[in-house]
Amino acid sequence: MATIDSIQGATGSGTNAIPHLDVDPFALEFFDDPFPTHARLRDAAPVVYLDKWNVFGVARYAEVHAVLHDPATFCSSRGVGLSDFAKETPWRPPSLILEADPPAHTRTRAVLSRVLSPAVMKQIRDHFAANAEAKIDELLERRSFDAISDLAESYPLSVFPDAMGLKKEGREHLLPYAGLVFNAFGPPNALRQEAIERSAPHQAYVQEQCQRDNLAPGGFGACIHAQVDTGAITAPEAPLLVRSLLSAGIDTTVNGIGAAIYCLARFPDQLARLRQDPALARNAFEEAVRFESPVQTFFRTTTRDVEIGGSRIGEGEKVLMFLASANRDPRRWDNPDQYDITRRTSGHVGFGSGIHMCVGQLVARLEGEVLLTALARKVGGIEITGPVKRRYNNTLRGLESLPVTFTPA
Amino acid sequence: MPTITFIQPNNQSRIIEARDGESAMQVATSNGIDEIVAECGGNAMCATCHVYVDEQWIDRLAPMSGDEDALLDGAAAERLPNSRLSCQITMAPELDGLILRLPDRQI
Ligand code: HEM
Ligand code: FES
Numbered sequence: 001m002a003t004i005d006s007i008q009g010a011t012g013s014g015t016n017a018i019p020h021l022d023v024d025p026f027a028l029e030f031f032d033d034p035f036p037t038h039a040r041l042r043d044a045a046p047v048v049y050l051d052k053w054n055v056f057g058v059a060r061y062a063e064v065h066a067v068l069h070d071p072a073t074f075c076s077s078r079g080v081g082l083s084d085f086a087k088e089t090p091w092r093p094p095s096l097i098l099e100a101d102p103p104a105h106t107r108t109r110a111v112l113s114r115v116l117s118p119a120v121m122k123q124i125r126d127h128f129a130a131n132a133e134a135k136i137d138e139l140l141e142r143r144s145f146d147a148i149s150d151l152a153e154s155y156p157l158s159v160f161p162d163a164m165g166l167k168k169e170g171r172e173h174l175l176p177y178a179g180l181v182f183n184a185f186g187p188p189n190a191l192r193q194e195a196i197e198r199s200a201p202h203q204a205y206v207q208e209q210c211q212r213d214n215l216a217p218g219g220f221g222a223c224i225h226a227q228v229d230t231g232a233i234t235a236p237e238a239p240l241l242v243r244s245l246l247s248a249g250i251d252t253t254v255n256g257i258g259a260a261i262y263c264l265a266r267f268p269d270q271l272a273r274l275r276q277d278p279a280l281a282r283n284a285f286e287e288a289v290r291f292e293s294p295v296q297t298f299f300r301t302t303t304r305d306v307e308i309g310g311s312r313i314g315e316g317e318k319v320l321m322f323l324a325s326a327n328r329d330p331r332r333w334d335n336p337d338q339y340d341i342t343r344r345t346s347g348h349v350g351f352g353s354g355i356h357m358c359v360g361q362l363v364a365r366l367e368g369e370v371l372l373t374a375l376a377r378k379v380g381g382i383e384i385t386g387p388v389k390r391r392y393n394n395t396l397r398g399l400e401s402l403p404v405t406f407t408p409a
Numbered sequence: 410m411p412t413i414t415f416i417q418p419n420n421q422s423r424i425i426e427a428r429d430g431e432s433a434m435q436v437a438t439s440n441g442i443d444e445i446v447a448e449c450g451g452n453a454m455c456a457t458c459h460v461y462v463d464e465q466w467i468d469r470l471a472p473m474s475g476d477e478d479a480l481l482d483g484a485a486a487e488r489l490p491n492s493r494l495s496c497q498i499t500m501a502p503e504l505d506g507l508i509l510r511l512p513d514r515q516i
Contacts, residue, residue: 118456118483202473282516286448304430346438357452365448369516 016310024052025297026394028141034296034397035337038325043302048310052186054083055299055318059325061332061349062254063309067300067321068354074300074319076356077101081185081299081395082318090185091196092203096240096354098248105355108241111232112359115223121362125370128159132370136378142406144385147265147402152258155371156250160363164245165219166209173205178251179393185298186394206246210239220245221318245360253364255294255398256285258306260368262402263288263339264375265382275409278376284341285368289350293324296397298352322395323349380409411505415442416514427500433509434458434496449494451496456480458495459516463508467491470498486512 023037023046024030026088028036041048041059048057076099079085083104085094094100097108100382135155139145153175161171183195199381208214224245233241264271267364272282302317313319327348328336337338351358358364386403411429413436417486427436431492434461437445437458443462449465453476481492493494 023430104459113454118480120483122483344438347450348411351449353450353452357449357454358456361449 007407016045017045018049018056018311019051019360020051021057022052023050024387025050025057025322026053026189026191028392031392031397031404032390034324035328035405038322038328041276041322042331043324045311047311047313050320053318055082055320056313057320057322058309059322060309061326061329064321064323064349065324065353067319068306068349068352068356071101071105071300071355073306075303076105076300078301079299082187083316084301084316086193086301089134091199093240094109095244095247096237097244097359099128102355108233108237109355109359111224112229112241113256114227116222116360116363118362121141123365124163128163128366129370129373130280131155131159132367132374133370136374140378140406143407144403144405147261147382147404148254148258148391148399149401151261151358152254152402155257156253159367160250160253162283163220163363164242164249165216165221167214168214170205170209173202174250175254177202177206178247178328179396181247182251182295182393182395184394189394191296191392191394192218206243207239209246209292212238215242236348249359249360249363252294252360255292255396256364256368257371258288258398259292259294260285260288261382261404262388262399263291265384265402265404267339268381270303270339271379271382274341274376275373275380276297278373280341281368281372281376282365283343283345284372286345287339287341287343287366288368289364290327290343290345290348293327293350294349294397295352296395297322298395323352378409379406381409411500411502411507413437413500414508415503416504416508416510417444418500429501430498432496433460433498433500433507436496436500437495441506442511444513445495446515447496449496449507453477453480453494453497456484456494458512459484459486459512459515460493460495460498461489461510461512462491462493462498464491465508466507467505468495473497484512485514485516 014361046063050057076106180195180199183191186192212225221242224241227233228235228238244328274280298321300319302313302315304315306313330336353363385405389401410426411425412424413471414422434447438447446457448457474481476498477494481488
């Protein structure tokens with residue numbers, strides 16, 4: 001129910017009171033259907049306080065965007081999860097890009113931007129497209145399958161690890177490792193604790209694969225290590241930057257592709273529209289990223305007292321950005337709860353915005369585009385044929401199981 | 410208010426009023442110029458807001474950054490000497506009358 005549990009007295013003159021809400025955005029019931037609570041958070045105030053975890057929250061587009069675009073005030077180097085690196089030891093050595101601020105971030109970011117640039121996408125495009133066609137052909141032959149394991153997971157796993165230059169052995173650690181990383185941004189709930197308890201073998205695998213000798217020439221991993229030779233980064237930095245791509249490069253696209261398939265299965269008029277005009281494939285994927293927001297939230301930490309949305313936040317506070325809520329804020333979007341593949345999606349924050357905006361966004365879009373293009377050409381209908389099960393993660397939104405039947409075009 | 414003339418690939422042109430401080434990309438996307446896709450929302454990360462700046466205007470724009478230069482190499486349509494990213498062109502009174510040609514594709 002839309003109750004505001006208490007109102008904190010205004011702390012400074014001319015600033016608005018910040019409502020305290022009894023919302024746990026990391027609870028399983030919340031994950032089942034976050035959208036009504038997002039609306040409640042947005043409508044309560046531009047800035048809210050969540051007593052459950054003692055954090056501030058922003059859920060409207062304007063404030064989420066403002067926080068993303070002021071990295072000097074809302075920093076990442078104290079962690080982009082709940083844990084404050086100034087007070088707690090991080091569960092793993094911090095990321096050199098995600099959990100860094102300028103000027104350190106500027107340098108590592110430039111390296112990964114080069115490795116994943118539009119020019120590089122042109123080189124990998126045909127291979128990614130051929131694999132997408134083959135995957136859709138295979139699934140049309142099977143007819144009935146699980147769209148999560150057999151498509152949303154299986155397709156990225158058929159292209160991304162090879163593009164990285166990873167060995168064949170041990171790839172089964174990739175999804176559990178990513179699940180762990182994204183659970184670890186959350187609070188110390190069961191999801192996080194259990195993931196960390198089981199983390200040792202996955203961490204050992206990833207650490208090993210990040211070494212130069214284990215990465216095939218020509219792949220993204222080798223390209224990162226090659227930047228050591230130009231002096232852009234040091235030798236100890238390279239494996240950690242490879243780790244960033246292994247952490248953020250697979251489970252995100254799994255959930256992005258899963259979101260797109262789930263949308264097209266639920267909204268047959270949009271599938272029909274896509275089949276009429278397969279050139280909409282790229283935007284159909286982008287709109288799924290807006291609509292479902294595979295990455296739901298990230299935190300920042302304030303570096304000073306700051307006023308935002310008419311409210312004051314002190315120094316050293318955690319601020320939770322509800323990206324998914326910003327992407328459906330009616331203050332910014334027309335008919336936000338509609339999946340519309342012809343929407344102008346530019347400006348959504350599903351990939352973030354500002355200096356930390358997803359450095360792998362072109363890879364994600366490439367995978368989404370080529371897969372949905374193949375689907376638009378070959379698949380006539382998608383029917384959900386069994387119980388849809390949600391997968392719970394502190395940061396990622398997606399499904400555990402989506403049984404479907406494809407009918408050929 | 411400065412105006413921008415957008416010339417579409419079929420040579421039709423549209424003159425649009427811009428606000429100072431807005432990027433040429435924002436002017437295009439908020440006025441239904443579909444040739445500007447702007448997937449990254451103006452963060453200089455996607456190269457889908459590529460334009461060809463009219464020759465008489467190219468030298469009057471602020472010089473491009475290294476990031477913009479690198480991104481333009483990956484633009485979908487051919488890169489020409491007058492290629493720029495429209496999200497990196499900030500409108501100001503002295504740019505009144507700016508002429509931008511739109512490429513035939515961004516992806
Ligand atoms: C649909 C798929 C994806 C989604 C929804 C997504 C989402 C995001 C978001 C929201 C951020 C911003 C983090 C922040 O502001 O703190 C981010 C950053 C990042 N993403 Fe992605 N991502 C996706 C795919 C990928 C892929 C495929 C890769 C690698 C190839 C990748 C690598 C990264 C990295 C390294 C960062 C950190 C960038 C920085 O801090 O400068 N992501 N992503
Ligand atoms: S909008 Fe993405 S580079 Fe200009």
